Amino acid sequence: MTGKIPILITVTLSLVLTMGCRMKSDMNLKTAKVSSPAVYCLFDPSCAVPVTDSNTVPIPMQAGGTAFLQSRTFAGKPGTPASGLYGYEYRLDLEKAVETKVQVEEVGEVTYMPCLRSIVFDFGPIIDTLDYNGDGQAGDLIYVVTSGGPGRVGLGSVERFHGRLTFNFDSPVCVGGPHSHGDSTFFFGLVSAQPPRSVDATIMETGGLSVASPKMKKNIRYHVNVYAPQVGAGG
Numbered sequence: 001m002t003g004k005i006p007i008l009i010t011v012t013l014s015l016v017l018t019m020g021c022r023m024k025s026d027m028n029l030k031t032a033k034v035s036s037p038a039v040y041c042l043f044d045p046s047c048a049v050p051v052t053d054s055n056t057v058p059i060p061m062q063a064g065g066t067a068f069l070q071s072r073t074f075a076g077k078p079g080t081p082a083s084g085l086y087g088y089e090y091r092l093d094l095e096k097a098v099e100t101k102v103q104v105e106e107v108g109e110v111t112y113m114p115c116l117r118s119i120v121f122d123f124g125p126i127i128d129t130l131d132y133n134g135d136g137q138a139g140d141l142i143y144v145v146t147s148g149g150p151g152r153v154g155l156g157s158v159e160r161f162h163g164r165l166t167f168n169f170d171s172p173v174c175v176g177g178p179h180s181h182g183d184s185t186f187f188f189g190l191v192s193a194q195p196p197r198s199v200d201a202t203i204m205e206t207g208g209l210s211v212a213s214p215k216m217k218k219n220i221r222y223h224v225n226v227y228a229p230q231v232g233a234g235g
Helices: 002-024 038-042
Strands: 031-035 053-058 068-075 086-093 101-102 108-112 115-122 143-148 155-161 163-175 188-192 196-204 221-229
Touching: 031 038, 053 221, 068 196, 068 221, 086 115, 086 196, 086 221, 115 221, 143 155
Parallel strands: 031 143
Antiparallel strands: 053 068, 068 086, 086 188, 101 108, 115 163, 115 196, 143 188, 155 163, 196 221
């Protein structure tokens, strides 16, 4: 009996370490920085993709001006590396959103400049057979269009849990001030074998007003609709 204990401990530790590695790999999905229009050559011989569906929805932030989330999809043309697949892209734009004045309990009127830190939604299986950045190696799950397109904020870590993705930005995406424009993200994209549907996405704000008053909610969330793959096998 005594001799079996070390074996049992070894097996248990092995399972824990294996599960830990799998969890860790899902906590930081592989991304690739790409340029436009080069990345779109994977989908269309012209290197310019015709958008199949596009959705621009306002983000109901407490701010002046306009803030919106853009999601769009396009299909891979026959004969291309992405033939038969569907591309999905997203971008948050706060360039025309501006700070505002709000009343905070026990504090009074304060200037409120909200910032966004992440977006979460269900996506499902991700295609990992494409080489987005042209380095000769497939396996990239997500690409970020850091040149040749709009935006200036990229992705930090991207987490996955049972098909649900959390995209954390590498810096806060903030509204503008009296003499400055707000931020916007680069387009970031990924690919699925499934056609699009509309799903609910949750956008998370940073500390926000909770810094001014402990009575304010610490986790401010906004719900918007985005395009994401239909539920199904594949990928």
